[in-house]
Amino acid sequence: MSLKPATFRAMAAATGEPVGPAFPVHGPADVAAACAAAAEAFPVYRATSLAARATFLETIADEILGIGDALIEAAMTESGLPRARLEGERGRTVSQLRLFADVVRKGAWQQLRIDSALPDRQPLPRPDLRMRMVPLGPVAVFGASNFPLAFSTAGGDTASALAAGCPVVVKGHPAHPQTGDLVAGAIARAVAACGLPAGTFGHVTGPDHALGEALVTDPRIAAVGFTGSRGGGLALLHLAQARPVPIPVYAEMSSINPVLLLPEALKARGPELGTAFVGSLTMGAGQFCTNPGLVLAIAGDGLDAFLEAAADAVAAAPAQTMLTPGICRAYAGGVAALESLPDVEVVARGAPGTPAQGMAALLRTDASAFLAQPAMGHEVFGASSLVVVCADEAELRRVLSGLEGQLTATLHMDQGDLALAQRLLPLLEDKAGRILANGWPTGVEVCHAMVHGGPFPATSDARGTSVGSLAIDRFLRPVCYQNLAAELLPPVLRDESSGDGAPRLIDGSLTL
Amino acid sequence: MSLKPATFRAMAAATGEPVGPAFPVHGPADVAAACAAAAEAFPVYRATSLAARATFLETIADEILGIGDALIEAAMTESGLPRARLEGERGRTVSQLRLFADVVRKGAWQQLRIDSALPDRQPLPRPDLRMRMVPLGPVAVFGASNFPLAFSTAGGDTASALAAGCPVVVKGHPAHPQTGDLVAGAIARAVAACGLPAGTFGHVTGPDHALGEALVTDPRIAAVGFTGSRGGGLALLHLAQARPVPIPVYAEMSSINPVLLLPEALKARGPELGTAFVGSLTMGAGQFCTNPGLVLAIAGDGLDAFLEAAADAVAAAPAQTMLTPGICRAYAGGVAALESLPDVEVVARGAPGTPAQGMAALLRTDASAFLAQPAMGHEVFGASSLVVVCADEAELRRVLSGLEGQLTATLHMDQGDLALAQRLLPLLEDKAGRILANGWPTGVEVCHAMVHGGPFPATSDARGTSVGSLAIDRFLRPVCYQNLAAELLPPVLRDESSGDGAPRLIDGSLTL
Numbered sequence A, B: 001m002s003l004k005p006a007t008f009r010a011m012a013a014a015t016g017e018p019v020g021p022a023f024p025v026h027g028p029a030d031v032a033a034a035c036a037a038a039a040e041a042f043p044v045y046r047a048t049s050l051a052a053r054a055t056f057l058e059t060i061a062d063e064i065l066g067i068g069d070a071l072i073e074a075a076m077t078e079s080g081l082p083r084a085r086l087e088g089e090r091g092r093t094v095s096q097l098r099l100f101a102d103v104v105r106k107g108a109w110q111q112l113r114i115d116s117a118l119p120d121r122q123p124l125p126r127p128d129l130r131m132r133m134v135p136l137g138p139v140a141v142f143g144a145s146n147f148p149l150a151f152s153t154a155g156g157d158t159a160s161a162l163a164a165g166c167p168v169v170v171k172g173h174p175a176h177p178q179t180g181d182l183v184a185g186a187i188a189r190a191v192a193a194c195g196l197p198a199g200t201f202g203h204v205t206g207p208d209h210a211l212g213e214a215l216v217t218d219p220r221i222a223a224v225g226f227t228g229s230r231g232g233g234l235a236l237l238h239l240a241q242a243r244p245v246p247i248p249v250y251a252e253m254s255s256i257n258p259v260l261l262l263p264e265a266l267k268a269r270g271p272e273l274g275t276a277f278v279g280s281l282t283m284g285a286g287q288f289c290t291n292p293g294l295v296l297a298i299a300g301d302g303l304d305a306f307l308e309a310a311a312d313a314v315a316a317a318p319a320q321t322m323l324t325p326g327i328c329r330a331y332a333g334g335v336a337a338l339e340s341l342p343d344v345e346v347v348a349r350g351a352p353g354t355p356a357q358g359m360a361a362l363l364r365t366d367a368s369a370f371l372a373q374p375a376m377g378h379e380v381f382g383a384s385s386l387v388v389v390c391a392d393e394a395e396l397r398r399v400l401s402g403l404e405g406q407l408t409a410t411l412h413m414d415q416g417d418l419a420l421a422q423r424l425l426p427l428l429e430d431k432a433g434r435i436l437a438n439g440w441p442t443g444v445e446v447c448h449a450m451v452h453g454g455p456f457p458a459t460s461d462a463r464g465t466s467v468g469s470l471a472i473d474r475f476l477r478p479v480c481y482q483n484l485a486a487e488l489l490p491p492v493l494r495d496e497s498s499g500d501g502a503p504r505l506i507d508g509s510l511t512l
Helices: A028-045 A050-067 A070-078 A083-106 A156-164 A177-193 A209-217 A230-242 A263-286 A303-316 A325-339 A367-372 A393-402 A415-431 A470-474 B027-045 B050-066 B069-079 B083-106 B158-164 B177-193 B209-217 B230-241 B263-286 B303-316 B325-338 B366-373 B392-402 B415-431 B471-473
Strands: A007-011 A017-025 A112-115 A130-136 A137-140 A167-171 A200-203 A223-227 A251-253 A256-261 A292-299 A347-351 A360-366 A384-390 A406-412 A432-437 A476-482 A505-507 A509-511 B007-012 B018-024 B113-116 B131-133 B139-142 B170-171 B201-206 B223-227 B251-254 B258-261 B294-298 B346-350 B361-366 B384-390 B406-412 B433-439 B478-483 B505-506 B508-509
Touching: A007 A070, A007 A177, A017 A070, A028 A130, A028 A167, A028 A177, A028 A200, A028 A209, A050 A070, A050 A083, A050 A156, A050 A177, A070 A177, A083 A156, A083 A470, A083 B209, A137 A156, A137 A209, A156 A167, A156 A223, A156 A470, A167 A209, A167 B007, A177 A200, A209 A230, A223 A470, A230 A251, A256 A263, A263 A303, A263 A384, A263 A406, A263 A415, A292 A393, A303 A347, A303 A360, A303 A384, A303 B346, A303 B478, A325 A360, A325 A384, A360 A367, A367 A384, A367 A393, A384 A393, A384 A406, A393 A415, A406 A415, A415 A432, A470 A476, A470 B505, A505 B223, B007 B177, B018 B069, B018 B177, B027 B131, B027 B170, B027 B201, B027 B209, B050 B069, B050 B083, B050 B158, B050 B177, B069 B083, B069 B177, B083 B158, B139 B158, B139 B294, B158 B223, B158 B258, B158 B471, B177 B201, B209 B230, B223 B230, B223 B471, B230 B251, B258 B263, B258 B325, B263 B294, B263 B303, B263 B384, B263 B406, B263 B415, B294 B392, B303 B361, B303 B384, B325 B361, B361 B366, B366 B384, B366 B392, B384 B392, B392 B415, B406 B415, B415 B433, B471 B478
Parallel strands: A112 A505, A137 A167, A137 A223, A167 A200, A223 A251, A256 A292, A256 A406, A292 A384, A360 A384, A406 A432, A432 B478, A476 B433, B113 B505, B139 B170, B139 B223, B170 B201, B223 B251, B258 B294, B258 B406, B294 B384, B361 B384, B406 B433
Antiparallel strands: A007 A017, A112 A130, A130 A476, A347 A360, A505 A509, B007 B018, B113 B131, B131 B478, B346 B361, B505 B508
8 A cells, every 4th residue: 555645636628738736536535534524514514503604605705706816727727718707607606605695594495384283173183383494414516527616616516505504525526626626625714714513514536436436325425416427427326326325316417408499580580590509509618518409490481591600600610628638529529420320411510629629510400310310319518519400390399309308498489489489388398497588598597596407317306406596405304393392493483483584384374 | 818807806904805896907008098198188287277276176175075985984894994093084185185275276386486687787687587396297106005095096195296286197005996996086076077187197906016117117107106115115216216217206115203201201201101102002003104113211210100001001902903914914023023033022912803903012122232133123014112221311312323214203301301302303303304292103284384204214205295285395396487478488477477376586585
């Protein structure tokens, strides 16, 4: 055995060369230590007041901002993403933490319910029953490569789990170890500043899958948050289900985000739609979970104009550095595989670049070919999209019905398309977590009404969202208290309390 | 191939003899037909107005009452349960359907959220975002043997799934086929009376596990509700997880429902507690999910008096007919296995009866023996309980910490036990879905604050409850609408709507 622990370094996205300091390759003992610390912290952390927990989340936000430009520079080098995008991501992450602080303070997430005793009820009296949500326990969060700030160490999963009262152990993404280390340091400083147990937040790092396997199978972990590939998400899901005590896995995995071009919209503004579509397609080198990888159109006026404008925009799109050399290779391979399928026509390719850069790709096929070849419906992670031309509404419905679950479904429509859109809507609701009109799926707002989720395989659990304030619900479970003395009840459930501002369902009536 | 389909009959619980009419043994083709009908009904049923859906639930309740005494008599014969219990169960089932009708009408379960557009926000405008819950799709419900009315064909799972807007396919429990057939007929009449598609409710019957396997693996089924044995629940869970599209399984499986006798309560009223405990233990022949199968006490004053009174009550308890001969054999075997373990002492046995009847059993051991032998913590379905004597609080905590997840945990306590109870409470919250004081776990109120659920293996999914109005949440998922024209939005999410009385979270503020 070596006396010196193994280390690894980041690879610069642009060059594939090692860059930055060395980080530890954690092993099973490190994972066990982090999980033990999280389990020890849990009873203390879950008992924090809502005010204290909210302040903690805000302190994390402040500490992340306090890192300053070093964070942006590390993320730029490691991810290849440009400064403006990463500054935007940092702003999003910070406001996400502040949103959850506000959610925690308002307290509605506790879902307080009181059913009063009915001592005189016949044939049997009703006892006093009160309910609230409690946190599940320590949560394992897997950092995502594609949003090194917004979906990684202090991203939506971490923020929502901490808001719920769950300690978090993050498995840092090996594609951005320095970015992750800086953010983990900020969280650790917030933990210390707020006087919380050190195990409230843990961070393990290393390049191998074994690390994540050890984390998901640790008996102290109570739930998992993950954003990444379908293969990775399914592997974690299967590990979690095979545990002696199975646990929930919230894996956001795979989506091609169909964009429907309805006839009147296409007729009215095919060229504008084509240009705008490519803006969404190539955003962030196409490395959004909500990247529009599938366009569905009914053959008719405007489709050629749409394709021409989109082809021009794709041809003019510069190659972009992808997150890792591996992702770039997988992208090139995915496009090549699509191109090689029968009845697929290449409409346009973007400009070539360095070996680390991805070239945008626009392909075209028809509905019958798409229906016959399920491989056409698989996600290609990057700026590639397939236009599927349908003969009529019936064929469009068949294509939609055959799709797997999606994060989003987009309608481009005019007033004259309304009846068609109304007919399609129930099907879209069954297929996707978010339905949008006359926009593009690549922006995911952090707010109360957002759903970044959807039926399998978009996620492993369609009952949740990984973005927006509803994400907190994933890490909670209900507990009922029957005839407990007031001293034993959580203060917000006592008679003399008004819920500290949280709504309460009292005898079936919601009381603010 | 036989021209005449196979049939099976009920067995009278008291005699094991065939009784009543013959019922069809459904096969894979019948399951597929029921699921296809449910899938076809889904878009129509989910689009019903809340008023229409509520009326449907109330019509089911009326139709069940309309069956009259034939239902009670069939259930008595098939289950061996007495008339008063079954009349109570019918009343519970009917009021459960009416509760869900009220819940559906009030609409809070839709979790409506609106985040208004912010067109002038910098650096980017915010789109208009609205959210609601939608039903998952057709739900498979497995009837439970132990509550032929309240947890079976039209029980909590069926009522909550229908309330959510999901068609239901019930696999009738083979221990009470006539009871199930009568109730299924009542639901089918309600479906017809309300003008709903016939596939809104399906019912398949037969004695073999293959039927349930076919149901859970049918691609049109979107979720599963189950109450029964740990083995049965895990088998369904594994089938559901191995599907190409995994689905949620809400299996309520196994719980020994620890009852903690705290020192001051024991000192003050050991004998009364002993007698009352046996009343809960022997209720319904011990065939409650919440039967108190484990008693934890710290050695001290009152324990001997508790044991003496409990022993007397157990010895005086008449044998009771169990639900099926198989359950009766399993109970006898489970008690014999417990008795044969080292350091287990038989405190008392109930009176002997017929071969179809179970004899109550009270056993005793100490904490070190319990901790050393995990088999002592497994559920024995029936009127058997094990008293574990702990030397002190530390040992009590060790025993509690080692327990699996539970439906309930009960505290018997006086004012002088308050500090101890406060120290134990966080641990109990981690272990159980319901914590009760100075009562017995065997009553499960149907109301808003009830949680009949808990950590694994009490259930396969601690995030839900199978009793009470919160049960509806298990069959819902969120959908977000971004920038949709008002005509495309669900009416309750439109600007001019007030939510039809349902609360809405508008820009983060709850609006009634």
